[in-house]
Amino acid sequence: MDMKVSKKKLGLKERYRLMTRDLGWDTTYQPKDKVLPYVGYEGIKIHDWDKWEDPFRLTMDSYWKYQAEKERKFYAIIDAHAQNNGHLNLTDARYLSALKIFLQAISPGEYAAHKGFARVGREFPGVGTQVACQMQAIDEIRHAQTQIHAMSNYNRYYNGFHAFADQRDRIWYTSVARSFFDDAMSAGPFEFMIAIGFSFEYVLTNLLFVPFMSGAAYNGDMATVTFGFSAQSDEARHMTLGLECIKFMLEQDPANVPIVQGWIDKWFWRGFRVLGLVSTMMDYMLPKRVMSWREAWNIYGVENGGALFKDLARYGITPPKGWDDAEKGIDHMSHQFMLGLYQWSFGTAFHSWIPSDEDMAWLSAKYPDTFDKHYRPRWNHIRKLAAAGTPFKNYGLAKLCQTCQLPTVFTEPDDPTLTCHRETTYKGEKYHFCSDGCQHIFDNEPEKYIQAWLPMPQLFQDPIKGDLGEWMKWVSLIDGKDNGDYAGSEDQQHFEAWRGLATTNQ
Amino acid sequence: MPVAATREYVGVPRDVAANFHGKQLVYVSWDRHLLFAAPFLLCVPPEMKFRELLDGPLAMLSQPDPDAAAIDWTQVEWLKSNQPWTPDFGRSLADNGIGHKDQLRFRTQGANTLLTAA
Numbered sequence: 001m002d003m004k005v006s007k008k009k010l011g012l013k014e015r016y017r018l019m020t021r022d023l024g025w026d027t028t029y030q031p032k033d034k035v036l037p038y039v040g041y042e043g044i045k046i047h048d049w050d051k052w053e054d055p056f057r058l059t060m061d062s063y064w065k066y067q068a069e070k071e072r073k074f075y076a077i078i079d080a081h082a083q084n085n086g087h088l089n090l091t092d093a094r095y096l097s098a099l100k101i102f103l104q105a106i107s108p109g110e111y112a113a114h115k116g117f118a119r120v121g122r123e124f125p126g127v128g129t130q131v132a133c134q135m136q137a138i139d140e141i142r143h144a145q146t147q148i149h150a151m152s153n154y155n156r157y158y159n160g161f162h163a164f165a166d167q168r169d170r171i172w173y174t175s176v177a178r179s180f181f182d183d184a185m186s187a188g189p190f191e192f193m194i195a196i197g198f199s200f201e202y203v204l205t206n207l208l209f210v211p212f213m214s215g216a217a218y219n220g221d222m223a224t225v226t227f228g229f230s231a232q233s234d235e236a237r238h239m240t241l242g243l244e245c246i247k248f249m250l251e252q253d254p255a256n257v258p259i260v261q262g263w264i265d266k267w268f269w270r271g272f273r274v275l276g277l278v279s280t281m282m283d284y285m286l287p288k289r290v291m292s293w294r295e296a297w298n299i300y301g302v303e304n305g306g307a308l309f310k311d312l313a314r315y316g317i318t319p320p321k322g323w324d325d326a327e328k329g330i331d332h333m334s335h336q337f338m339l340g341l342y343q344w345s346f347g348t349a350f351h352s353w354i355p356s357d358e359d360m361a362w363l364s365a366k367y368p369d370t371f372d373k374h375y376r377p378r379w380n381h382i383r384k385l386a387a388a389g390t391p392f393k394n395y396g397l398a399k400l401c402q403t404c405q406l407p408t409v410f411t412e413p414d415d416p417t418l419t420c421h422r423e424t425t426y427k428g429e430k431y432h433f434c435s436d437g438c439q440h441i442f443d444n445e446p447e448k449y450i451q452a453w454l455p456m457p458q459l460f461q462d463p464i465k466g467d468l469g470e471w472m473k474w475v476s477l478i479d480g481k482d483n484g485d486y487a488g489s490e491d492q493q494h495f496e497a498w499r500g501l502a503t504t505n506q
Numbered sequence: 507m508p509v510a511a512t513r514e515y516v517g518v519p520r521d522v523a524a525n526f527h528g529k530q531l532v533y534v535s536w537d538r539h540l541l542f543a544a545p546f547l548l549c550v551p552p553e554m555k556f557r558e559l560l561d562g563p564l565a566m567l568s569q570p571d572p573d574a575a576a577i578d579w580t581q582v583e584w585l586k587s588n589q590p591w592t593p594d595f596g597r598s599l600a601d602n603g604i605g606h607k608d609q610l611r612f613r614t615q616g617a618n619t620l621l622t623a624a
């Protein structure tokens with residue numbers, strides 16, 4: 001468009017006002033609550049939407065400019081990575097298991113977040129909020145795309161990457177993340193903001209992306225490091241917006257406080273359960289480890305989380321209900337989860353393995369109170385079974401938690417030798433949980449969670465009816481290639497052969 | 507608490523017994539034997555005798571535990587829905603009152619090799 005503009009350049013503030021607030025409009029032939037019908041039913045009271053402040057004052061035009069620049073840089077590096085056999089710079093192909101889990105479970109979450117923000121951008125009345133949500137919707141779809149593109153190079157050489165979308169929908173270990181997003185997307189717009197803006201962006205981003213991206217750097221994965229950098233400034237903006245949104249709700253009406261507190265309790269625990277996967281990646285799957293899950297929790301959970309809740313205390317917000325139980329689980333969860341992944345590895349589209357002596361020495365140094373006492377004996381026994389030619393496979397499958405959908409691998413908060421059994425009966429049906437936290441979430445909204453699609457019970461229903469081979473086809477898992485122990489896998493053979501070619505004269 | 511919703515909200519449970527083609531789910535776990543990462547999920551007919559459950563799937567699945575061979579099923583303590591409970595080995599699951607998605611736990615008195623190994 002050609003337009004003569006003789007006015008001098010606009011200041012940031014004025015520009016923001018014109019490019020956001022001025023885009024607002026009032027309804028004329030329909031009442032406002034018919035155009036925006038979902039903003040009231042959760043019980044959150046907003047008196048003045050103009051009090052919503054975008055701390056970045058980002059307008060769409062500058063947003064496009066920044067993002068386009070990031071895209072150009074990103075794809076230049078990804079192309080170079082592919083052309084220079086970047087996959088052979090990895091420390092070890094075991095690292096790829098962490099990447100496969102990320103692609104199958106977390107990247108689809110970015111896409112879900114995109115859909116959710118596109119929706120709440122339509123449902124919220126405030127213009128500032130609408131614009132911020134639209135930008136985040138675009139960020140999130142970009143994150144999904146850049147992650148998929150970055151990892152697609154590995155798909156040319158290694159197993160387990162080829163069917164991430166089917167696995168997101170149908171396989172069992174991804175359902176903790178899938179159900180997290182399904183739960184958020186089927187909630188109202190304000191709860192969605194707590195679920196994603198607070199729990200995912202604030203609690204999880206630090207504990208998920210920071211260690212994951214450092215893990216990528218430590219293990220020679222330039223592709224992942226690149227998408228991490230490309231998303232970093234977006235994430236910083238999302239975290240700030242998430243927090244801004246919480247404060248906005250709390251400041252608008254004191255009656256909002258108990259509702260927000262309930263969501264913080266719920267979404268902290270849901271987020272914490274997603275971290276079960278992350279703890280395992282950190283402690284077991286990175287050939288060169290960055291820090292232990294415990295160390296990451298101390299920094300990002302205890303210190304940063306503690307500071308956040310101190311900040312929110314002036315609104316009457318207290319730390320989430322499950323906080324103490326979470327702390328009690330930190331030194332156990334990665335071990336409990338990895339033992340599960342190993343014994344059910346016939347059903348995973350990634351490899352797991354028995355930790356080596358060196359791995360176990362590291363684990364016992366990082367977990368002096370728990371690893372040698374509880375987990376080393378189990379791994380030693382599993383190693384004996386493998387050496388005897390009878391590797392441990394648990395075809396008993398697993399009881400899943402009705403809320404978080406993880407196998408109920410966790411123990412009592414105060415007794416690590418006893419599995420935590422929790423159950424309830426609702427309208428004549430039995431439901432099981434991994435923890436008090438998950439049972440509380442169910443008890444608050446049973447009608448929602450009875451609809452949970454649990455992958456393991458599903459295996460015995462139509463269309464699979466308990467046939468493991470059929471199930472593998474249905475989840476696009478190629479038996480003998482995608483699954484099982486890393487030792488002896490195609491991934492291991494290929495990586496070693498190709499790296500040998502690249503680094504020797506053989 | 508009801509789900510916050512704009513109109514009446516009614517959910518449909520996904521795992522009702524009718525979906526399992528005449529079988530039912532039973533969860534079984536061996537207390538404090540944590541080589542098994544989670545309670546076993548079994549899909550079995552309600553007409554199955556309790557003894558068949560023990561001698562069949564349960565004996566097979568427990569086998570990797572070093573103490574499995576020493577289980578004396580006559581001495582085992584049982585919990586159903588976390589309450590003490592006594593099964594009748596000769597009767598069916600249904601006659602034992604084991605419903606769809608019931609959780610059974612058992613406790614053995616003997617050695618727990620992997621618990622005391624450290």
Ligand SMILES: [Fe+2]
Nearest residue numbers: 110139140143
């Ligand atoms: Fe994102």
Ligand SMILES: [Fe+2]
Nearest residue numbers: 401404434438
């Ligand atoms: Fe759970």
